[in-house]
Amino acid sequence: MTEYTSLEKIRLEKLEELRAEGIDAYPARATRTHTSAQVIAEFEIAEKENRELKATVVGRIRATRAMGKLSFTHIEDVDGKIQLFLRMNELTQARVDFFNKMFDLGDFIQAEGVMMRTKTGEATLHVHDFKLIAKSISPLPAAKDETLEDGTVVRHAGLEDPELRARQRYADLAVNPQVRETFRKRAAIIKALREFLDSKDFLEVETPILQPLYGGAAARPFETHHNELNQDMYLRISFELYLKRLLVGNLERVYEIGRDFRNEGVSFKHNPEFTQLEFYCAYADYFQVMELTEQMLAFVAEKVTGSTTVKFGEHELDFKPPWKRVEMRQGILDTSAIDIAQHKTADELFRAIKAKYPNKTPDPKAPRGKLIDFLVGEFLEPTLIQPTFLYNYPRDISPLAKSMPSDPLTVERFEGYLAGFELCNAFTELNDPLDQEQRFLEMGRDYADDEEEKHPMDEDYLRAMRYGMPPNGGFGMGVDRLVMVLTDKHSIREVLLFPPSRKEE
Numbered sequence: 001m002t003e004y005t006s007l008e009k010i011r012l013e014k015l016e017e018l019r020a021e022g023i024d025a026y027p028a029r030a031t032r033t034h035t036s037a038q039v040i041a042e043f044e045i046a047e048k049e050n051r052e053l054k055a056t057v058v059g060r061i062r063a064t065r066a067m068g069k070l071s072f073t074h075i076e077d078v079d080g081k082i083q084l085f086l087r088m089n090e091l092t093q094a095r096v097d098f099f100n101k102m103f104d105l106g107d108f109i110q111a112e113g114v115m116m117r118t119k120t121g122e123a124t125l126h127v128h129d130f131k132l133i134a135k136s137i138s139p140l141p142a143a144k145d146e147t148l149e150d151g152t153v154v155r156h157a158g159l160e161d162p163e164l165r166a167r168q169r170y171a172d173l174a175v176n177p178q179v180r181e182t183f184r185k186r187a188a189i190i191k192a193l194r195e196f197l198d199s200k201d202f203l204e205v206e207t208p209i210l211q212p213l214y215g216g217a218a219a220r221p222f223e224t225h226h227n228e229l230n231q232d233m234y235l236r237i238s239f240e241l242y243l244k245r246l247l248v249g250n251l252e253r254v255y256e257i258g259r260d261f262r263n264e265g266v267s268f269k270h271n272p273e274f275t276q277l278e279f280y281c282a283y284a285d286y287f288q289v290m291e292l293t294e295q296m297l298a299f300v301a302e303k304v305t306g307s308t309t310v311k312f313g314e315h316e317l318d319f320k321p322p323w324k325r326v327e328m329r330q331g332i333l334d335t336s337a338i339d340i341a342q343h344k345t346a347d348e349l350f351r352a353i354k355a356k357y358p359n360k361t362p363d364p365k366a367p368r369g370k371l372i373d374f375l376v377g378e379f380l381e382p383t384l385i386q387p388t389f390l391y392n393y394p395r396d397i398s399p400l401a402k403s404m405p406s407d408p409l410t411v412e413r414f415e416g417y418l419a420g421f422e423l424c425n426a427f428t429e430l431n432d433p434l435d436q437e438q439r440f441l442e443m444g445r446d447y448a449d450d451e452e453e454k455h456p457m458d459e460d461y462l463r464a465m466r467y468g469m470p471p472n473g474g475f476g477m478g479v480d481r482l483v484m485v486l487t488d489k490h491s492i493r494e495v496l497l498f499p500p501s502r503k504e505e
Contacts, residue, residue: 004137011137014102018132025135030110032058037079040123043115056112057082057125058133060174066100069093075109083124084111090128099130106136106174140175162491166499185304186483186495190257192303193277193479196296202253202279207242209235209259215458216240216400217476219262222272235261239278240400240474244429245464247282247472255279257479268491269421271499275479284473285428286412290389293416293424293475294321297387297482304486312419312485315385323416324388328376331390335379340372340394344409368409369394384417391415399439400474401427416477418485424477431472433465 004012018025033056034042046053059075059082069088074081088096090113103109113127141159159165165172165179172179194204212231214221216238226233239256246254260276281289298308298319308320333339338356343349346368353362353371362374372394384390391414395403401411412428430436440457483495493499 007139008137011104011135011139014104015135015137018102018135023132025132027131027133030058030108030133031056031112032110035079036075036077036082039115039125040082043123046115047117053115054113055115055125056110057084058108058110060136061103061105061107061109064100064103064105069096071096071100073103073109075111083118083122084109084113084127084130085116085118085124086127086130090126091130103132104136104139105142106138106140107132108134108136140171142175162493163501166493166496167501167504169497182483182487182489182495183497185487188304189300189483189486190275190479192300193257193296195303196299197255197279200253200292202255202281203251205243205246205251205254205256206258207236207239207256211236211242213456213458213460214238215456215461217260217262218397220264222261222263237262238476239276240280240476241458241461243278243280244469244472244474245461247280248464248467248469252282252470253279266500269478269481269484271480271492271496273500274492276476277479278474278476280429280472280474282470282472285471286391286414286426286473289426289428289473289475290323290325290391290414291321293389293426294319294323294387297416300482301486310486310488312488313490315419317385317387317418317485319387324386326380326384326388326390328372328380328390328392331380332372332375335383336375338375340375344368346371367396369397373397381417381422382420385419387416387418387423389414389416396442398427399443400430400436402430402432403435421481423481423485424475426473426475429469429472429474431465431469433462433469436465437462 015025036057036059039053039055039057043053057075057077059077062074062076062081064071064073071086073084073086075084086096086099109130110133111125111127111130113125113129116124116126118124159168159172159175173183198204210224210226210233212233214234214237217240219237221234221237224233224235225231237260239258239260243254243256255278257275257277259273261273263272264270266272281292284292298321301308301310301319309316309318329340336356338352340349343352346366349368349371350362350364350366353360353375360378362371366374376390380390392404392410393401393413393415395401395409395411398411398413401413404410404412414426415422416424430439480492480495484490484492487495489495
């Protein structure tokens with residue numbers, strides 16, 4: 001049973017009074033001729049032409065000021081705010097009194113009238129009629145304005161606690177216009193990604209979210225059960241293996257934007273449910289994918305922000321091609337003074353790390369590739385601020401990438417970095433079914449059964465490869481991280497409409 005606050009009880013009493021008078025506080029229909037921005041823009045033209053402009057607007061009451069025979073009210077809609085002017089002469093005193101008594105901040109109102117300009121110069125709707133179209137029972141958190149010494153007005157949101165904002169995103173959106181702008185920009189980013197890929201003749205497709213076998217990434221899956229099939233299933237951790245099956249079927253350029261699910265920890269850049277973009281391009285290698293990547297992200301940045309230079313925290317990031325390219329061996333050598341090429345086994349590399357950095361704690365049982373990844377995270381990654389491609393990765397942490405012809409322990413893989421964290425990942429994809437099968441078998445030997453990096457054997461994927469898969473380059477990117485960068489947000493929860501939260505007690 002809901003427990004109401006004293007303010008909510010007062011509003012409930014008003015609701016009952018409205019119903020007793022036969023007034024529907026939640027009518028099925030509303031009428032609107034203009035949004036707030038549209039009516040203000042059209043009014044400016046009408047003023048110059050010396051003509052009257054009638055309009056009907058709708059919105060949520062954000063502020064109101066009762067003055068006896070008249071009332072000033074600001075309402076907010078999708079475009080912004082507009083002022084309403086209610087006066088006894090047009091509405092009668094009873095109607096103005098009714099408005100002042102029964103309408104509250106947060107209520108949705110429909111108002112019709114004629115546009116005018118007040119003595120202060122504000123474009124205002126002079127109301128001739130109005131009606132309630134949705135009663136607000138719970139008051140929204142109220143924002144507070146602070147006037148600084150220089151006269152600047154700073155608005156402090158009434159809903160500032162990050163956890164509460166995430167739990168009640170609906171209230172967060174209602175009271176914080178900048179939050180609405182973040183999610184409009186998110187939608188524009190996804191639209192621009194699609195626009196770029198469509199212009200390059202990629203075909204957008206959809207692959208299964210529920211999968212009988214997970215794969216395509218190094219992550220622990222969420223498990224579920226299909227009752228009708230009596231079969232355990234997994235929420236996908238990647239689209240990769242299904243998208244590459246489509247290359248076998250002669251769809252040469254494919255992409256998907258959708259949700260992936262990884263049953264692992266959370267951080268400022270990780271969320272168990274996230275939006276991923278993956279594309280695969282037949283007859284391309286990882287260098288060609290690099291070029292596509294830098295072109296795509298420069299296009300998106302300029303489309304959404306108006307520039308290829310973007311402010312992210314203390315950094316100004318320049319997405320303009322070409323991006324810096326750092327070969328992994330050289331990058332690790334430059335930042336840690338360890339040459340991974342001189343240490344061919346995991347044991348040798350572990351001893352080299354401990355000898356040079358006795359306070360560092362890599363896993364002594366880790367494969368060589370994971371030790372190299374440890375060096376990247378500890379020494380190299382924090383230096384990669386401007387958009388950079390880090391390329392040529394160890395084979396044993398890249399089971400789906402093609403080995404370099406000159407070095408079987410290294411694969412043609414790159415990751416895109418900026419601001420010290422990974423944004424995207426790409427390969428020259430392995431298309432040899434026998435080599436792929438051997439990689440799966442090696443991972444089964446080298447990794448513990450509960451190891452997240454372990455990739456399960458996928459017999460159907462191997463069968464698809466045996467029909468013949470063209471040479472191809474593949475790419476994956478967490479869209480949420482790109483949104484973080486282009487909106488200057490430093491937690492992934494700020495760019496997710498409904499991030500997961502612990503259960504409320």
